[in-house]
Amino acid sequence: MTNPRDQRPAAPSGLATGRGNAAASNEVGAMFDQISGVYDPMNLVISAFQEPRWRRRAVTFAGLRPGGRAIDVASGTGKVAADLHRSVQPRGEVLGVDISPGMTGIARQRFVGRPGLTFVVGDAMALPAEDDHFDAATIAFGMRNLPDYTRGFAEMARVVRPGGKVVCLEIARPRSRLARIMRGWFDRIVPLIGKVAGQGGAYAYLVRSVQSYPAPERIAEIMREAGLVGVRWIGMSGGIVTIHVGTVPPREG
Numbered sequence: 001m002t003n004p005r006d007q008r009p010a011a012p013s014g015l016a017t018g019r020g021n022a023a024a025s026n027e028v029g030a031m032f033d034q035i036s037g038v039y040d041p042m043n044l045v046i047s048a049f050q051e052p053r054w055r056r057r058a059v060t061f062a063g064l065r066p067g068g069r070a071i072d073v074a075s076g077t078g079k080v081a082a083d084l085h086r087s088v089q090p091r092g093e094v095l096g097v098d099i100s101p102g103m104t105g106i107a108r109q110r111f112v113g114r115p116g117l118t119f120v121v122g123d124a125m126a127l128p129a130e131d132d133h134f135d136a137a138t139i140a141f142g143m144r145n146l147p148d149y150t151r152g153f154a155e156m157a158r159v160v161r162p163g164g165k166v167v168c169l170e171i172a173r174p175r176s177r178l179a180r181i182m183r184g185w186f187d188r189i190v191p192l193i194g195k196v197a198g199q200g201g202a203y204a205y206l207v208r209s210v211q212s213y214p215a216p217e218r219i220a221e222i223m224r225e226a227g228l229v230g231v232r233w234i235g236m237s238g239g240i241v242t243i244h245v246g247t248v249p250p251r252e253g
Contacts (some may be wrong), residue, residue, distance in 0.1 A: 009187075012027045012028060012031060012205055013205070013208060014204070014205040014206070014207070014208025014209040015208060015212050016144075016209075016211060016212035016213065016214075017147075018150045019021075019147065019148045019149065020146050020147045020148045020151075020152070021144060021145055021146055021147050021209065021212075022147075022242075023145075024147065025123055025124075025125065025145070025146075025147060026099070028099065029098075029099035029100045029101075029130050030100075031205065032053075032076070032098075032099070032102065032103050033100050033101060033102035033103070036077070036100065036102035036103045036105075036106055037093040037102075037106075037157065039076065039077055039103065039106075040079075043141075046206075050168045050236075050237050052239070053236075054080075054140075054169060054236055054241050054243075055079060055080055055083060055169070056083060057137060057169075057236065057243060058080065058140055058167050058168055058169040058243050059080065059083045059084055059087055059138070060077070060138035061165065061167045061243055061245045062084065062087070062089075062135075062138055062165050062167050063135075063136060063165050064084065064087045064088050064092070064135055064136055065087075065088070065135075066088060066089060066090055066091070066092060066093045067088060067090070067092050068087075068092050068135040069088065069092060069093045069094070069133065069134045069135050070084045070088060070092075070093075070094045070095075070134050070135060070136045070137065070138065071094070071095045071096075071097065071127065071129060071134045071136075071137045071138075071156075071159055071160075072084060072094065072096045072097070072137075072138050072139070072140070073095030073097055073124050073127065073137060073138065073139040073142060073144075073152070073155075073156060074097075074099070074124055074139050074140070074141070074142025074143070074145065075097055075098045075103075075104070075107060075119060076098055076100075076103045076107070076140075076141075076142070076156070077103055077106045077107050077110065078096050078107025078111050078119060079110075080096075080138055080140045080169075081094050081095075081096035081107070081111075081117065081119070082094075082111050082114070082197065083111075084136075084138065085111075085114060085117040088116075088168070089116075091116070092116055093116040093117075093118075094116065094117050094118070095118050095119075095120065095129065095134075096118070096119040096120070097115075097119075097120055097121075097122040097124065097127060097128065098119070098121065098122070099121065099122070099123055099124070100121070101121050104120065104121050106118050107119040114155075123149065124139070124142070124146055124152050124155060125146070125147070125151055125152065125155065126155065127155045127156070127158070127159050129159040130159065131159065132156055132159070132160070132161040132162070133159050133160075133161070134159055134160050134161065134164065135160070135161060135164045135165075136160060136164050136165045136166070136167065137156035137157075137159060137160050137164075137165075137166050137167070138166075138167045138168075138169070139152070139156065139167070139168050139169070139200035140168075140169040140170075141169065141170060141171065141172075142170075143168050143170050143213075143219075144170060144171070144209045144210065144212070144213040145209065148188065149214070149222050150222050150225050150226050153166060153168075153222060153223050153224075153226035153228065153246075154226040154227060157226055157227050157228055157246075157248050160248045161166055161248065162248050162249060162250045162251055163247065163248065163250075164247070164248050165245055165247060165248075166223070166228055166245070166246045166247075166248065167243065167244070167245050168219070168223075168243070168244040168245075169241060169242075169243050170213065170219070170241065170242060170244075171206070171210045171213070171240065171241055172210075172213075172215075172216055172235065172239055172240060172241055172242045173210065173211065173213070173214070173215065177207060178250055212240055216233050216235070216242045216244070219233070219242070219244055220232075220244060223244060223246045224246075227248075227249065228246030228247060228248065228249070229243070229246065229247050229248075229249045230245075230246060230247040231244065231246040231247075232244070232245055232246075233245070
């Protein structure tokens with residue numbers, strides 16, 4: 001008898017081109033549909049339970065105030081969007097956008113009944129929002145999944161008003177001794193944990209996508225190429241993750 005898991009399409013390679021992830025957005029979305037049910041507990045385990053702290057720090061860099069508006073790109077199961085939503089209350093609004101219907105469905109169910117917090121299925125390469133609409137845009141653990149990093153940042157900048165912030169939280173390839181130990185754990189143990197969870201292909205993709213992701217210095221350059229100014233970045237937990245922040249400049253004309 002055939003195991004239903006054997007019928008799943010193969011996970012994307014996780015490799016990158018000169019522009020971004022080699023996989024098409026729909027391939028990545030289908031993979032996240034498959035892992036949506038285990039995504040949150042797996043995130044906690046593979047981050048050594050640091051993910052909530054990283055997430056809260058990224059939200060702080062968005063610089064939001066009560067009554068503000070934000071968009072969270074590659075929003076997944078909605079945790080970053082929910083943190084943003086808390087920071088703009090009362091009367092603030094947050095839109096979460098993700099390519100995966102499975103992940104978006106979990107976010108909608110989890111955060112139902114929160115006025116001003118909305119989740120939609122959409123493509124980071126063409127965000128479903130007007131120019132200059134938000135005070136900040138965030139993306140957490142999603143940029144390395146995009147087929148074009150520059151376009152991803154440019155779209156985030158497009159929908160944020162001048163003076164607003166674009167924030168990117170992502171796994172990095174740190175160089176310190178402690179970080180090398182953590183990197184070895186990540187490279188070897190994460191795929192094994194994924195296999196135990198029945199998602200070996202997806203979590204092998206995760207490791208390869210991190211290995212293919214540009215260094216923090218290059219991501220800062222890409223953000224500038226996308227039109228952002230004042231770009232800076234910090235490392236957390238020994239540099240295993242980075243938070244990049246850029247500002248949307250005044251529009252020409």
